[in-house]
Amino acid sequence: xxxxxxxxxxxxxxxxxxxAHPLVGEGVRAHSGFATDPLQRLRGxxxxxxxxxxxxxxxxxxxxxxxxxxxATDPGLALWVFATLVWTxxxxxxxxxxxxxxxxxxxxxxxxxxxxxxxxxxxxxxxEDYRGLERYVVEQLRGxxxxGPTARLIARQILAPEPPIIxxxxxxxxxxxxxxxxxARLREGYGLPWRRRERLVFAVLRRATRLVxxxxxxxxxxxxxxxxxRDRIRPGR
Numbered sequence: 001x002x003x004x005x006x007x008x009x010x011x012x013x014x015x016x017x018x019x020a021h022p023l024v025g026e027g028v029r030a031h032s033g034f035a036t037d038p039l040q041r042l043r044g045x046x047x048x049x050x051x052x053x054x055x056x057x058x059x060x061x062x063x064x065x066x067x068x069x070x071x072a073t074d075p076g077l078a079l080w081v082f083a084t085l086v087w088t089x090x091x092x093x094x095x096x097x098x099x100x101x102x103x104x105x106x107x108x109x110x111x112x113x114x115x116x117x118x119x120x121x122x123x124x125x126x127x128e129d130y131r132g133l134e135r136y137v138v139e140q141l142r143g144x145x146x147x148g149p150t151a152r153l154i155a156r157q158i159l160a161p162e163p164p165i166i167x168x169x170x171x172x173x174x175x176x177x178x179x180x181x182x183x184a185r186l187r188e189g190y191g192l193p194w195r196r197r198e199r200l201v202f203a204v205l206r207r208a209t210r211l212v213x214x215x216x217x218x219x220x221x222x223x224x225x226x227x228x229x230r231d232r233i234r235p236g237r
Contacts, residue, residue: 001093001100001108003226006213009096010088012158012174013181017084019154020145020186023077029150078120080140086112087137090130091181096209105130147189155190176201 001007019025086109093100100108109130116126127133147155159174166173179192180202187194213221 001089001097001104002111003222004093004097004213005221005223006096006209007089007092009177009209010092010181012178013091014084014088015158016147016151016155016178016182016186016190017088017145018081019151019158020147020189021077021080021140022144022146022148022150023074024080025148025150025154027077028154075120075122075125079116079125079136082112082116082119082121083133083137083140086130086133088181095181095206097213098210102130109133141183141185145186147186152190172201177205 019028090100090105090108106129113121113126127136159178160171164171175192176198178190179187179194179198182190182192218227
């Protein structure tokens with residue numbers, strides 16, 4: 001499922017999940033050029049997390065008081081960033097393409113754990129399987145994540161960057177996609193509208209992609225990296 005271009009629909013939600021972790025959000029705020037260059041952050045979601053150290057300037061919820069240190073060498077923070085990417089990719093696949101089985105989710109997770117080590121995630125903190133990753137996400141949601149002032153500040157640049165990077169008629173879509181994918185508590189914390197209008201647009205998008213994407217040629221549907229890799233492993237190559 002990583003070959004699907006469609007997984008990019010989860011990008012806004014993944015970024016909002018990442019910065020809802022107070023230490024990740026503070027790393028982005030204090031050490032990246034996000035406010036002046038949102039495209040840089042969108043191109044490299046890990047830069048500020050994996051290259052800096054510091055301490056939390058303001059409380060980030062009951063479990064992360066002011067002064068809490070964060071570091072690029074912390075495999076726990078790297079795990080959270082990795083988890084958001086895997087979790088949102090599967091959420092997008094289930095909602096916008098087709099339901100996935102438990103076996104498929106575990107297989108995808110196993111494949112992605114190879115990438116986790118490049119993020120700085122160690123085997124000691126990696127969940128055993130995708131069910132374990134889901135439990136970890138729920139635990140973070142209950143005890144750590146907080147759509148506080150820093151997260152909301154960054155969210156504005158994620159969802160409505162200045163200068164704008166998408167056509168005017170499509171500008172509500174990042175907020176709608178994020179609102180439909182995020183857990184309700186974070187959606188409310190970020191103040192994302194989820195009225196009848198937003199729910200209707202989200203439902204129409206789900207229905208349309210489920211119908212249209214399976215009919216698309218591979219050259220449109222899949223990332224070019226997938227085609228290159230597929231060609232490399234063909235017999236006789």
